[in-house]
Amino acid sequence: MKLTEARQQFISSWGAFGTHWGINRTMAQIHALLLVSPDPLTQDDMMAELNISRGNVNMNIRELINWGLVERVLLPGERKEYFTAEKDIWKVVKQIVKERKKRELEPMLQLLDKLETVEGDKKDKDVKAFLDTVGGIKKLGRQADRTLDTMIKAEENWFVSNLVKLFK
Amino acid sequence: MKLTEARQQFISSWGAFGTHWGINRTMAQIHALLLVSPDPLTQDDMMAELNISRGNVNMNIRELINWGLVERVLLPGERKEYFTAEKDIWKVVKQIVKERKKRELEPMLQLLDKLETVEGDKKDKDVKAFLDTVGGIKKLGRQADRTLDTMIKAEENWFVSNLVKLFK
DNA sequence: TTGAATTTTCAAAACTTACTGAAAATATAG
DNA sequence: CTATATTTTCAGTAAGTTTTGAAAATTCAA
Numbered sequence: 107m108k109l110t111e112a113r114q115q116f117i118s119s120w121g122a123f124g125t126h127w128g129i130n131r132t133m134a135q136i137h138a139l140l141l142v143s144p145d146p147l148t149q150d151d152m153m154a155e156l157n158i159s160r161g162n163v164n165m166n167i168r169e170l171i172n173w174g175l176v177e178r179v180l181l182p183g184e185r186k187e188y189f190t191a192e193k194d195i196w197k198v199v200k201q202i203v204k205e206r207k208k209r210e211l212e213p214m215l216q217l218l219d220k221l222e223t224v225e226g227d228k229k230d231k232d233v234k235a236f237l238d239t240v241g242g243i244k245k246l247g248r249q250a251d252r253t254l255d256t257m258i259k260a261e262e263n264w265f266v267s268n269l270v271k272l273f274k
Numbered sequence: 275m276k277l278t279e280a281r282q283q284f285i286s287s288w289g290a291f292g293t294h295w296g297i298n299r300t301m302a303q304i305h306a307l308l309l310v311s312p313d314p315l316t317q318d319d320m321m322a323e324l325n326i327s328r329g330n331v332n333m334n335i336r337e338l339i340n341w342g343l344v345e346r347v348l349l350p351g352e353r354k355e356y357f358t359a360e361k362d363i364w365k366v367v368k369q370i371v372k373e374r375k376k377r378e379l380e381p382m383l384q385l386l387d388k389l390e391t392v393e394g395d396k397k398d399k400d401v402k403a404f405l406d407t408v409g410g411i412k413k414l415g416r417q418a419d420r421t422l423d424t425m426i427k428a429e430e431n432w433f434v435s436n437l438v439k440l441f442k
Numbered sequence: 443t444t445g446a447a448t449t450t451t452c453a454a455a456a457c458t459t460a461c462t463g464a465a466a467a468t469a470t471a472g
Numbered sequence: 473c474t475a476t477a478t479t480t481t482c483a484g485t486a487a488g489t490t491t492t493g494a495a496a497a498t499t500c501a502a
Binding site for chain 2: 107108113123125127141142153220223232233234242245
């Protein structure tokens, strides 16, 4: 397989993969393109490579920057802006975990705390089922929250070597 | 807060939460409803509680069954079918992990293996960047695959007590 | 069998999300 | 400044996804 074809397949699969994780296809493709590009790219480069409009590139790049996955790079003597992605996959994963934890897990735990204060007789089976479900999710959610905090601070080597042993 | 309101909030947030994870809103809501329902429900119950059509309930229930999260229950002497969800959250999480691993992670690893066979001079910086990215993702992906296998086999207590200690 | 109850299917409609492209805003070089 | 290059915005449109609802299929009691 030629590089051009392999790159295309990678970009397109990464896009499809993203859609299973609540990430829009184009944003994932731009990220993939930057991951396999040794040098920073301009918006025009991305428009050309992915066949998408300027507005589309612009909005998705901004979103990738918000996620902390892409950076603006200013090349000396160049008028245009360039963009580059973090290449260390372990750092990328940690960054995504950090953001999703903040955006999704933490608000969910807050909601569950509130829902646990529901009024009603704990002998009533509907109340009981509700509290059991909410309580169960909360317990696992808190555990995940703490575990992810530790992971975010960890080094890849630590993860790969220690965790593997534990899980054996 | 009254139970009715708390249940509604739970169901609606669970639906919103699902959409961030590539799961359709209604499917997540049906799942949430079944989680907080002590007894099995019929399709008509769900239509009434969630204000959705029969076809919609039917298709999403089938999908939840495919995911292994919901079961058909036949009550003796009843013509209608009833449905119930697994209530143990740890089991639910393991089941979801198992399915997503099979549906997403494994095919992705296969693709990466194929992409690594790309032709070309490894001194070429484009080839190198491509191989580095693909190799890096593969390494972490394989690690995740093994770790998740172990998790799927684990008991919740094991997870909660042992893993916490490790991560301290 | 028959027919009433129930479930399943799927084309069309409704809804949601993503994308385009041109205009407005901003930045920079001369 | 002024002119030009570049980036940003966003209303309108396109594309994609979900939902409806009624017809077809299935199930089952009598």
